[in-house]
Each structure stands twice: as C-alpha cells, then as structure tokens.
Amino acid sequence: MTLTKSLKAALLGLTALSLAGPAVADQLADVKAAGKIVTATDMHYAPFDMIIDGVYQGMTKDLFDGVTAELGVEPVYQDIPWTAELPGLEVGKFDIVIAPVTITSERLERYTFTIPIADATVSLIKPVNSDLVKPEDIKGKTVGVQQGTAQFKQLSAFGDSLGGVNVKEYGTNDEAFADLAAGRLDAVAASMPNATTLVKARPEHFALFEPAQFGDPTYFAWVLRPGDDSASLGDAINEALLKMTDDGRVKEIQEKWLGAYTELPREVPKN
Template sequence: MTLRLSMKSALFGLSALALSASGALADQLSDIQAAGKIVAATEMHYAPFDMLEKGEYVGFDRDLFDEVAKELGVTPEYQDLPWTSILPGLEVDKFDFVLAPVTMTAERAERYAFTLPISDSTVAFVQRTGGDMETPEDAKGKTVGVQKGTAQQAQLEAYAETIGGIKIKEYGTPDEAYADLMTRRLDAVAGSAPLLDYLAKSRPEQFSVVKPPFGKPTYFAWVARQGEGDTLVAAINEALIKIQEDGRMAKIQEKWFGTATELPQEMPEL
C-alpha cells in the first residue's frame, strides 16, 4: 500500500468515526422522543424546587420541566432519590436527566453537560428568628449545618477559612439541618439563597435569613451526561429560552420565589 493510499484510508476511517460519533450523540434525544418519555431524577426534599405534598411531587422544577417536556413533545417521569446518589446514577444510565438543581461549577462542567441556568444559587445563612447573627461574618465560631456533598458545603468550607473558623455539621437533607436548627443543635444552616428565602417567607416565626449572601454569585442548572446528552441539553436550552421569552418562566418564578429574575440566555463563565 502506498503512503498516499494509507493516508486516504486513515482519513476515511476518521470521517467514518466522526459520523458514527455524531449518530451516537443524537441517540439519547432521538431515543427519548421515540419512546415518548424522559426519565428525570431529583431529591424531593429541596423546597421550593422539589417537594412532596400529600405524596404528590410539586415545586419550581416540576412546573418548569413540565413546560420543557411539552416543548420536547414527551411525557416526563420523575424519580425521587437521595442527592448523594443522583449524579452517580446519571453516570451509570439509571435515568435520562438530572432535574435536581445542581450548582454550576467548573469542576462539574468537566464531567457533566449543564443546561442554561434555571435559578440563582448564591449561598446564605438562615438562623432562628431572633438569632444574634447580623452579618455573615457573625458565623465565626458557630455551629452551622449544610447538606453533605453539595457545592454549598464547599463554599461554606472556603468561607469558614476566611473568617477564622466555623464548626460544620453535614446532613443528608436540608430538612434534617432545619430540624436541628430549631432544636438549637445548630446556630445556622448554610444553603442557596432562594431556598432560604422561601423557608423564611413560609415560616417567618421560626426562620430568618442573614443578609447579604456570602461567596461568589452562582447559578443552579440541570445536567445530562456529557457526549450523548449534548443534543438533549441543546433542545432543553432552546425550550428554556422560549419559556423565558413568552413569560412562562416569570410566572413560575413568581409562584415559587415571590419574584421574577432574569436569567442568562448564554452559558455563564464558571
């Protein structure tokens, strides 16, 4: 075989590989649409994004993704799983998509395909109403709860170093941390500002948010598997932009957060 023929064969092989890869990338979206359903996993203990009320799944994510599924022309099926099993479950194909709000970080972007932001996720503290924290810096030396394995935990740990130390306790769900806050086992709980604002708004006699939030501004998004999930994410992003532009996003935000917030229509810098 001549060098020219060898190079031609190699180029043909690369082209075939690229076409094969392109077809594989389209498989998840086309398979979902062919099946007529998309299976999405979340933890239904993350108010106001994901909650169980009388056994029924409700919340911001449910309302928003119902609209996205309409745009995709499929029926959504929702799974309730512990947060710590959701991202690993996505990687081993136990479901199609992660509906749990995931804080966008550069480290996670190396492993997962993020959608456009669905909400702000900057971190804040919540304390018992009447507590003595007036600013985030007042957390120094206090015992603070946070959900284990979250980006909020990482930001809390980083912030603790800057102010001289916080005793951090890890919890499986935010609800467990809130319960310990009320029984005075904790001085505060760290979490994303939208969740804590909703908590304080719903139960002002028990909880108050320490203003302002701390750490750098961050966003929540949904995620899919990298590679095969890229076309799925592209379709979901197109749906999210449409939902923002026609006013459905603002109505859902006002329902669950009490106010509408403009979100980026391009991927933010991580």
C-alpha cells in the same frame, strides 16, 4: 454470483462502513423514540421539589413539565437521594438530573449543563431570636449544610477565611432546618431560594442574616451526561427554556414559587 465476487462485495461494504465512521449516538432521538425522558431529583428541596399530600410539586416540576411539552415527550419523575443522582446519571440509570445542581468549574469539566434555571448563591439562615447578624458572625459557630453540595464547599471556604467554622453536614436541608429549630445549630447555609422559602413559610422561627448572601453569584441548572451524544438533548432543553423565558412562562413560574422574578443568563456560565 461466484465466491470471489461475493467476497469482493463484502469487502467493499466493509470499506464503505469504515469510511462513514462510527454512528454517533443521539440522546434526543432516543428520548423522542421512547416518548419519555427519565429524570432524577430529590423531592425534599423546597421550593424546587416537594411532595405535598403525596403529590410531587414544585418549581422544578413546573419548569420541566413545560420543557417536555415543548419536546413532545412525557417526563418520568423519580425521587432519588441527592448523593446518588450524579453517580446514577454517569452509569445511565436516568437521562437527566433535574434536581437543581449548582454550576461550578469542576462540574462543567465533568457534565453537560443546561442554561440556569435559578439563582443559587449561598445564603445564611438563623433562629429568629439569634444575635448573629452578618455572615462574618458565624466564626467559631456551628453551621449546618447539605452534604455533597456546592453550598457545602462555599461554606467551608468561607469558614476557613474567617478562621474557623464548625460545619455539620446533613442528608437534606430539611434535616438541617429541624436541628436549627431545635437549637442544635447556630445557622444553616443554603441557596437563596431555599432560604427565602423557609423564612417566608416560618417567620416565627427563622430569619435571614443581613446581608444573607456571601461568596460569588452562582446558578442552578440541570445536568446531562457529557459528550456529543447528549448535546442534541441539551440544546433542545435550552431552546425550550429560552422560549418559555421569552413568552413569560418562566417569570410566572418563578413568581409562583419564589415570590419574585430574577433574570437569568441565556447561556451556561463558564465559572
């Protein structure tokens, strides 16, 4: 083959590649090729994520174990502080955040969400001997909440509507609950599953407000990076969750960890 013919062949090859367009990344294919999916969650968020006797347990783990079995890959569970999870996801330190993340309109613009895994509507907890009753009674009081959460934003907005609440932020719910038990807080705001789990476990110390919830209904879900490369993985996870819903596994897991079953949206809510 002459140099001219070689050059023409090379040019034709480049033209074909340019017409085909850039290769589209496919996170599902990458995960299946690796045989594993690397996760991030905060293992101090009962009843979803807990370390009991040195073993990771909780509703999140049971749900995700079922999903990964459907996908045919092994889950790699990592205990990451909540405030480092979404930033770490963005730079590719893990494939997915499975800590329950509240779906908000702002986050929908920035991330890819799965369908809901639980109700996340914010609720209020008080000491069992408190004379506070309804959510409006927290006006002028000191209320704890986990920093960087949607519950923090909802509490702040609700406090402003009441004319002022002293909001105190904590790294974890457990830290806030400890200060509530010690009398350093008047109340704690958390998602309904977190609140009911605490009160059920320690009824001698804590109680729910009546009604406990305030604000609009919200939901927890899992989070992937935005873009077309994550779409296939998100779709596969949603399909697995819907299959588990239809065959009763989600109901069984909810009843095990939450004590009751809540029917969830079958699509990602567009808040």
